[in-house]
Amino acid sequence: MSEKTRPEDLHKESDADARVKGAVPEGESEPDAETKPEMLTGSEPGVSSADVQATTGGTEVVAAEPTPEVLATRKGMFGVTGTGDTSGFGGLTRTIEFPSPSSPPFGGWWDSVYERMAELVPSYSDVITKVVIHRGEITFHVAREHLTELVQHLRDDAYLRFEFCSSVSGVHYPADSGQELHAVYHLQSMTHNRRIRLEVSAPDSDPHIPSVVATYPTADWHERETYDMFGIVFDGHPALTRILMPDDWPGHPQRKDYPLGGVPVEYKGATIPPPEQRRTYS
C-alpha cells in the first residue's frame, strides 16, 4: 500500500494488492483488474465523471498508518481468576485487536464513495476519523459533530444516494475509554445497490450524538430504542422517549454495566447460578 496516493490515480485503476482478502463489495461481482472504479457504478445521473475528476484536484488524501485498535488484553484460557491454575494455560496472554483501519485505495466502488464524500464535505479528515474494511464490509467512523451534515450528503448526492437507512443500533465498549458509546448506522443505496456502515462514538460522560431523523425519518424509532437501551441522547430527535422499556424504568439495559439478573436454579440438591454469574471463557 502506498504511503501517499494522488487522488487522480484512484480514478484510473484499482490496486489489486491493496484490497483486503475476501473483501468484495457486496452486491457486485469482483471487479476486473482492468475495470475502472467509476465503471462499476453504472450510469450516475446528473454528474459526469469528468466533473468529479476536475474537482478532486485540490483534495489531499493522506494514507494513515494502519494501527490495530486494541480492545483488551486477556490472560489465561478458562475464565478463572484468583485461584491457582494448574493447567499451564494461566500464563497465556492474548491481545484482542479490532480490525485495523484501511487507507485508500480500497478498491471497487469504495473509492468512488470515499472520494465523493471528500469532495462534498469540507475538512474531510476531521469528519471521517477512520475507515475500516473488514470481511467485505466498509465502516466509516464519523466525528459526531459532523454527522448530520454528512448523512444529508449521503442521501441527496446523486453519486452516493444512500437513500435508505436500514437500522441504527448501539454498542457499549466500556474498555474504549473516552468513546464508550457507539451508534452504528447501516445505510443502503438502492440506486447503486451498495451498503455502508457509519459508526459514531460518544463518551459515557457526555452521551450526546446528533439525530439523523431530519434526514432519515425511519431512524425515529431506532434512535429511541438506542436511547432506551444505551442512554445515548440523540440531540434534535423530535420526541426522544423510551420505546421498549416502561417510561419510568431506571437505567439502560443493554449497557455492559447493567446486570442481566436472574435467579439460581436448584435441581436435586445442586445449584446452577444465573447465566450472568456463570463462568465466561472470553
Added chain:
Amino acid sequence: MTTTVGDMPPGAEANEPQEDVYGVGGEEAEGHVYTVTGQDWDQLVSEHAERGDERIVVNMGPQHPSTHGVLRLILEMEGESITEARCGIGYLHTGIEKNMEFRNWTQGVTFCTRMDYLSPLFSETTYCLGVERLLDIEDQIPEKAKVIRVMLMELNRISSHLVCIATGGMEIGALTVMTIGFREREKVLDVFELITGLRMNHGYIRPGGVAQDLPKGALKKVRELIGWMKKHLPEYAAFCNENPIFKGRLCDVGYLDLAGCMALGITGPPLRSTGFDWDLRKKQPYCDYETYDFEVQTWDTPDAYGRFRIRLNEMWESLKIIEQCVERLEKMQGDPIMVRDAKIAWPAQLSIGADGLGNSNEHIKHIMGESMEALIHHFKLVTEGFRVPPGQAYVPVESPRGELGAHVVSDGGTRPFRAHFRDPSFTNLQAMPAMCEGSMVSDVVVAVASLDPVMGGVDR
C-alpha cells in the same frame, strides 16, 4: 379498552381527580377516563348524548384481537375518522438481545429464533450468516446446508404469509380465509416438525451449517406438501381476489407510496406494492439465491389489496424455489451439512435410542471408549463454545416482512459482544400513522394487518 375525552361530560363530578392508568403513577389524567369493560356501551353513549364535541382518544389494545398481538394503538378521533394515530410498543420486550450476550455463539440461535415467532428460520439464518462472515467461513458452508436453509426459509415464507392472510381476513370478517389459512399452515408446520423437531423455536440453523441432516422421508413429505399447496392455494384467490366486499375493505386502504416507503424505511411487500422490485434475494443474494429461478412479485397499487396480492403470488414463487431445492437435495444424499472445521462444527448428531433422542451410540462409544482427545474436544466445544474473531458484520436477508438483519459484534470471545436485530416489523410499524391518519377507524385494522407486524419481532 380505555376511552379518554377532552372535557368533562355534563353529569361528571368536575372536581374529582382521576389517575392516569397509563401514567407513571400518581399522575392526573387529562380529561375524564372511562374504562369500558363490555356490555356498557349504551350507558356510556347515553351519558354523552348531550355533548356536541366528538373528539375522543381511544386506546386500542394492547389486548385487542385486531391489533396482531400486544400492540397498543393510540387513536385520536373526530367521530369515526382518525385525526392522529400513534403506536405504543414494548409490551413483549423480553431482552433477547441482552440475553444473547451471556450465552455462547451457538446458543444465540436458540434466542433469536424466538424473536419473530412467525418466521423464526429467517432470524436464525441472518444471525448465522453474520457469525459465519466474522468467522470467515462463508465459502466453506456445505452446499447441502445452504439448500436446506433455502428450502426451510421458503417453507417458512409460505407459513408466515398464510398467517398474515388468515388473520388479516379474520379481522375483516372473512373467517373462511382464516380457517383455510391455518389449515395450510399446519401442513407446513408438520414438515418443520419432521425436519427440525419443533413447530417453532427451531434452533435448527447453526453457525456453520444446520443442526441435523434431513430425516428419512422428509423430501417425500415436502413433495406431498407442494402437491397440497398447488391444490389449495387457488382457493385464496377464488375467495378473495375479486370478492367485492374484500376489495371494498382493502383497496385504497393503508396507502403508502414509494417516497413514503423510502423515508420510513419500509421494506418487504409494502415496498414491492409500490411497483419497486426490491428483494434482497435478487439484489444481494445470500445462500446462493442467484442460482434459483424465481420472479420478484410487485403490484401497481400501494395499498392493502396490493400487499395481499403480492403475498399470494410470493407463495407461488416460494413453491417454485422449494421444488428446485427438493430436486437438488435428492442428489445430495449423505453429503455433509456442517463445515468441516472441527473447531466450529458441533461434534455429534442426535439419534433416537431406546431412551429417546440423544447423542448417537457411535459417538458416545468413540468419546467414552476410544479417544480421550475426542472427549475433551466435545466437552470444550459444547460448554465453552468457539471463539469468533473481533469485528462486526451485518448480513440482511429478505424475510416475509422485509429486510431482516443481525448486526453481530464480536470481541474475540466465545459469546456475542452485541447482537442487534433490525426487524422489519419494528421498522414497518412506523408507517402506521402515515397510513391511518385521515381514514376511518375500521381501516386502521386493515392497514395494520397489511403491514403484518409480529410483535415478538418488534419488541424482541
